[in-house]
Amino acid sequence: MNNLRLLLPEAILATLGLVVLLADLFVPVKKARVLYHLAWLSAAGVLLWTALTLGDPSAHGVGSLWSVDPFSQFFKVTTLLTCVLCLLLGLDYKELPEKHAGTFSALMLFSTAGLMYLVSSTNLLMIFVALEVVSISSFILTGFERQNHKSNEGAMKYFLFGAFSSAILVFGISLYYGAAGTVQLAAASAAPGPMLILALVLILLGFAFKASIAPMHFWVPDAYEGAPTPVTTFLSVAPKLATFAALARVFGSIFPLEAYDLTLLFSIMAALTMTIGNFTAMFQTDAKRLLAYSSVAQAGYLLIGLAAGSPLGREGVMLYSFVYVAMNVGAFAVIQAVGSAKGSYDLSAFDGLSKHRLGLALSLMFCLLSLAGIPPLAGFMGKLIIFSSAVQAGHWWLAIVGVVNSVVSVYYYFAIAHRMFFREPADEKAIPVGAYVCGGVALAVVGVLLFGLYPEPLLAGVRASTKILP
Amino acid sequence: MNMLTVVTFAPLLGALIILCLPKEKVKAIQTVAFIFAGISMIASLAMLPGFDRGTPDMQFIERYAWIPSFGVQYFMGVDGLSFPLVLLTTFMCVIGLIASLGIENRVKEYFFWFLVLEVGMIGVFCALDLILFYVFWELTLVPMYFLIGVWGGPRKEFAAIKFFLYTLTGSVFMLLAILALYFAGTAPHTFDMLELAKMTGGWSKNFQILVFLGLYFGMAIKIPAFPFHTWLPLAHVEAPTPISVILAAVLLKMGVYGLLRICLSLTPVGFQWFLPALVVIAVINIVYGALCAMAQTDMKKMVAYSSVNHMGYCLLGIAGMTTAGFTGAVFQMLSHGIITGALFLLVGVIYDRAHTRDISAFGGLAVKLPVFAGLMSLTAFASLGLPGLAGFIGEFLCFLGAFQTWKLAAAISVLGIIATAAFFLRMLQKVFLGKLNEKWADLPDMTTRELVSVVPLAILTVLFGVYPKWPLDLMNKTIEHMLGK
Numbered sequence: 002m003n004n005l006r007l008l009l010p011e012a013i014l015a016t017l018g019l020v021v022l023l024a025d026l027f028v029p030v031k032k033a034r035v036l037y038h039l040a041w042l043s044a045a046g047v048l049l050w051t052a053l054t055l056g057d058p059s060a061h062g063v064g065s066l067w068s069v070d071p072f073s074q075f076f077k078v079t080t081l082l083t084c085v086l087c088l089l090l091g092l093d094y095k096e097l098p099e100k101h102a103g104t105f106s107a108l109m110l111f112s113t114a115g116l117m118y119l120v121s122s123t124n125l126l127m128i129f130v131a132l133e134v135v136s137i138s139s140f141i142l143t144g145f146e147r148q149n150h151k152s153n154e155g156a157m158k159y160f161l162f163g164a165f166s167s168a169i170l171v172f173g174i175s176l177y178y179g180a181a182g183t184v185q186l187a188a189a190s191a192a193p194g195p196m197l198i199l200a201l202v203l204i205l206l207g208f209a210f211k212a213s214i215a216p217m218h219f220w221v222p223d224a225y226e227g228a229p230t231p232v233t234t235f236l237s238v239a240p241k242l243a244t245f246a247a248l249a250r251v252f253g254s255i256f257p258l259e260a261y262d263l264t265l266l267f268s269i270m271a272a273l274t275m276t277i278g279n280f281t282a283m284f285q286t287d288a289k290r291l292l293a294y295s296s297v298a299q300a301g302y303l304l305i306g307l308a309a310g311s312p313l314g315r316e317g318v319m320l321y322s323f324v325y326v327a328m329n330v331g332a333f334a335v336i337q338a339v340g341s342a343k344g345s346y347d348l349s350a351f352d353g354l355s356k357h358r359l360g361l362a363l364s365l366m367f368c369l370l371s372l373a374g375i376p377p378l379a380g381f382m383g384k385l386i387i388f389s390s391a392v393q394a395g396h397w398w399l400a401i402v403g404v405v406n407s408v409v410s411v412y413y414y415f416a417i418a419h420r421m422f423f424r425e426p427a428d429e430k431a432i433p434v435g436a437y438v439c440g441g442v443a444l445a446v447v448g449v450l451l452f453g454l455y456p457e458p459l460l461a462g463v464r465a466s467t468k469i470l471p
Numbered sequence: 472m473n474m475l476t477v478v479t480f481a482p483l484l485g486a487l488i489i490l491c492l493p494k495e496k497v498k499a500i501q502t503v504a505f506i507f508a509g510i511s512m513i514a515s516l517a518m519l520p521g522f523d524r525g526t527p528d529m530q531f532i533e534r535y536a537w538i539p540s541f542g543v544q545y546f547m548g549v550d551g552l553s554f555p556l557v558l559l560t561t562f563m564c565v566i567g568l569i570a571s572l573g574i575e576n577r578v579k580e581y582f583f584w585f586l587v588l589e590v591g592m593i594g595v596f597c598a599l600d601l602i603l604f605y606v607f608w609e610l611t612l613v614p615m616y617f618l619i620g621v622w623g624g625p626r627k628e629f630a631a632i633k634f635f636l637y638t639l640t641g642s643v644f645m646l647l648a649i650l651a652l653y654f655a656g657t658a659p660h661t662f663d664m665l666e667l668a669k670m671t672g673g674w675s676k677n678f679q680i681l682v683f684l685g686l687y688f689g690m691a692i693k694i695p696a697f698p699f700h701t702w703l704p705l706a707h708v709e710a711p712t713p714i715s716v717i718l719a720a721v722l723l724k725m726g727v728y729g730l731l732r733i734c735l736s737l738t739p740v741g742f743q744w745f746l747p748a749l750v751v752i753a754v755i756n757i758v759y760g761a762l763c764a765m766a767q768t769d770m771k772k773m774v775a776y777s778s779v780n781h782m783g784y785c786l787l788g789i790a791g792m793t794t795a796g797f798t799g800a801v802f803q804m805l806s807h808g809i810i811t812g813a814l815f816l817l818v819g820v821i822y823d824r825a826h827t828r829d830i831s832a833f834g835g836l837a838v839k840l841p842v843f844a845g846l847m848s849l850t851a852f853a854s855l856g857l858p859g860l861a862g863f864i865g866e867f868l869c870f871l872g873a874f875q876t877w878k879l880a881a882a883i884s885v886l887g888i889i890a891t892a893a894f895f896l897r898m899l900q901k902v903f904l905g906k907l908n909e910k911w912a913d914l915p916d917m918t919t920r921e922l923v924s925v926v927p928l929a930i931l932t933v934l935f936g937v938y939p940k941w942p943l944d945l946m947n948k949t950i951e952h953m954l955g956k
Binding site for chain 1: 536537538539540541580602605606609610612613616617620621628632635636639640643644646647650651653654
């Protein structure tokens with residue numbers, strides 16, 4: 002075990018998760034909220050630590066099954082950031098039973114720790130174990146509202162589909178072992194043959210499940226709709242982005258795409274994911290389902306950057322990932338506030354929101370505009386870099402599919418904006434907004450505006466962290 | 472003093488202040504809007520003495536690094552092509568604000584979006600970096616969506632989303648073309664229009680054609696050039712009066728401006744290749760636009776289609792590739808902005824009183840509304856190209872320029888002028904002449920506010936018609952330079 006110290010942040014986070022779980026035994030139910038605070042503070046502490054050592058060479062290195070490099074550090078930051086924000090959202094989410102606060106927040110921390118392992122893994126078995134840690138905690142989190150049928154249904158579908166795709170992934174890994182004689186990524190020197198190609202495709206499909214890439218996206222709408230909103234937020238951001246990091250590591254740096262000519266496969270999956278996501282989202286009437294399909298489409302945009310296979314493409318993926326945290330968490334936070342107050346996530350709950358809560362309506366609109374890639378918001382800058390990587394690599398058709406999809410997405414994002422600003426409110430019910438949701442939304446909107454108007458620091462930071470150690 | 476930044480971003484400051492004001496304070500909101508749109512106009516006028524008419528170079532240049540990692544700059548500047556349009560924009564926005572004083576519903580949001588829209592429009596004409604240009608270009612979409620969708624007519628919501636999706640479809644292809652240009656340039660890559668214009672020699676014909684088509688798609692929708700004009704009548708008719716004014720006076724000009732500024736300078740070979748098609752499109756715009764206008768019974772829709780027709784003159788002038796044609800096109804942009812702006816205001820005046828815009832619903836109004844009738848006749852005559860008024864100069868120069876290269880096309884297009892004259896005269900006859908329709912016997916004539924918004928436009932119409940030298944002087948050097956003379 003070389004360089005075990007490199008994984009100290011993850012280990013500490015996992016330990017803190019255990020501490021939260023233990024503390025659950027001793028904290029009275031009435032004061033259970035303190036566990037949330039404990040959890041988010043732990044995550045925030047590790048976040049601070051990781052962020053501060055982002056560019057520190059002494060924190061980087063190669064271990065036996067892992068390597069910690071600027072690239073993985075960057076994705077650890079996005080994961081931890083999402084975790085902190087989602088735990089804050091959880092504080093204002095009333096549907097979660099107080100007595101399970103410890104379990105809930107501990108599971109969030111475990112899931113996050115799993116994702117942190119995932120982005121550093123250089124060994125397929127370690128990747129599998131990390132993915133399972135994430136998946137199992139996510140299954141439980143999705144079904145956390147035990148009295149809610151939708152929550153149970155979502156968790157069940159998620160679990161069945163997850164088990165199926167884990168099997169595919171393991172099968173791929175075993176084929177890979179057969180072809181290459183090792184599960185270590187860097188040692189891959191096997192000649193490309195049918196077996197290796199099949200192995201790679203199966204591994205890719207296993208990843209596609211986690212990142213909600215078509216054709217493995219079928220669990221997404223049900224799981225997202227059923228899961229408690231903070232969990233939906235988490236699922237739609239953190240595992241997706243971390244899986245993209247793992248994808249970039251496995252297929253981008255270790256096997257160059259062109260060596261096995263998976264570029265076309267990546268491009269087709271990207272086009273399919275965007276198109277399916279966007280065209281299905283158009284017909285949704287539930288805000289969470291709509292955003293679920295939108296997050297499928299977003300995965301498609303990210304995949305364009307990987308399909309380009311260039312340094313610019315990787316920068317695009319990283320930049321977009323970071324921005325995606327802000328815009329998606331922001332959008333879900335507003336949806337949570339409205340949905341909780343109205344008791345329904347139907348789109349009609351948003352009718353006339355601007356009359357009662359102009360700030361909330363504007364925040365959601367900014368996030369949606371950013372998701373649609375309208376300048377001068379941050380999402381535009383991310384898409385700009387991603388599309389330019391496709392143009393640079395000569396994938397013209399992919400870039401065209403991408404921009405046309407962006408136009409399609411405006412249609413359904415604006416269906417929400419339309420309801421918020423053009424319709425009259427159905428009732429005079431007040432929409433209370435908790436302090437933590439408010440803070441989360443404010444942070445997200447500031448991020449969306451700031452990185453849209455002045456993306457230079459972020460872009461420079463991304464450019465400095467593209468390095469992947471083998 | 473960074474004048475262009477002041478001109479462009481003064482309205483944004485106003486918009487932010489309005490956002491902080493309570494929505495009940497209507498007067499304060501209106502005052503703030505006027506102050507900041509006024510600052511923008513005065514600042515742009517203050518640039519006039521310093522503007523050197525003797526050089527085709529960019530002036531009032533401001534250049535700062537914006538996203539150096541990606542080669543994007545904050546690069547602003549104006550020349551004889553863009554400066555008149557900046558003046559037009561700041562001026563028409565103040566006119567639009569005067570007309571907006573009648574808005575009573577959700578005033579705060581209205582003025583907020585109006586000022587944001589102004590930022591986008593001015594920025595488009597000043598930006599010399601392609602990404603900056605694109606950002607400003609897109610910045611006009613969201614405000615327009617809300618301005619049409621909230622304060623518009625019966626089918627406002629459909630009109631708003633149609634406008635948004637239609638324009639966005641065009642602009643995303645423009646974005647791809649911009650990215651293609653970026654990577655085609657020599658390293659270090661840049662989005663600087665002036666730098667890229669110097670590299671065009673090294674680009675193959677096929678590349679230039681493809682890039683041109685991408686850019687043209689975005690511009691053509693905005694112009695709107697046939698067959699991408701279908702969003703315009705709907706958006707114009709449904710938009711509230713001041714927004715129709717802005718849409719006609721400024722937003723359509725963004726397309727023609729982009730055609731001259733970006734397509735021509737960055738893909739000259741593609742532009743040349745496309746010229747025969749451009750002529751055909753221009754002729755269709757002129758003749759078809761005029762015939763469509765003739766078929767309308769709704770005055771606003773008629774004026775909207777007349778815009779399609781007038782933009783056709785611009786395209787015809789450009790297709791001529793002569794000094795006269797280009798001058799005509801730019802002059803036509805200015806005169807169309809002023810004249811059609813006034814026409815929309817006047818249609819709004821009658822609609823506010825009668826709540827109908829049906830041409831045949833009126834009759835003999837000249838007796839009851841002499842001032843209104845006079846102004847309407849003046850602008851209608853200007854729009855149909857009566858010599859002595861601004862519209863004539865632009866149209867004449869466009870035909871003159873095009874005739875040297877495309878004789879047949881120019882000849883056919885003259886038919887469009889006849890049709891234009893026909894529908895405007897028919898409108899004047901049905902609305903103002905004949906027997907007074909007793910239903911409108913007690914319509915009041917124009918109010919002071921309406922006069923304040925229309926009369927300056929009428930004065931400019933006459934002024935530019937009898938003394939066009941002043942605006943022409945502004946643009947001459949640049950246009951000669953654009954044609955490589």
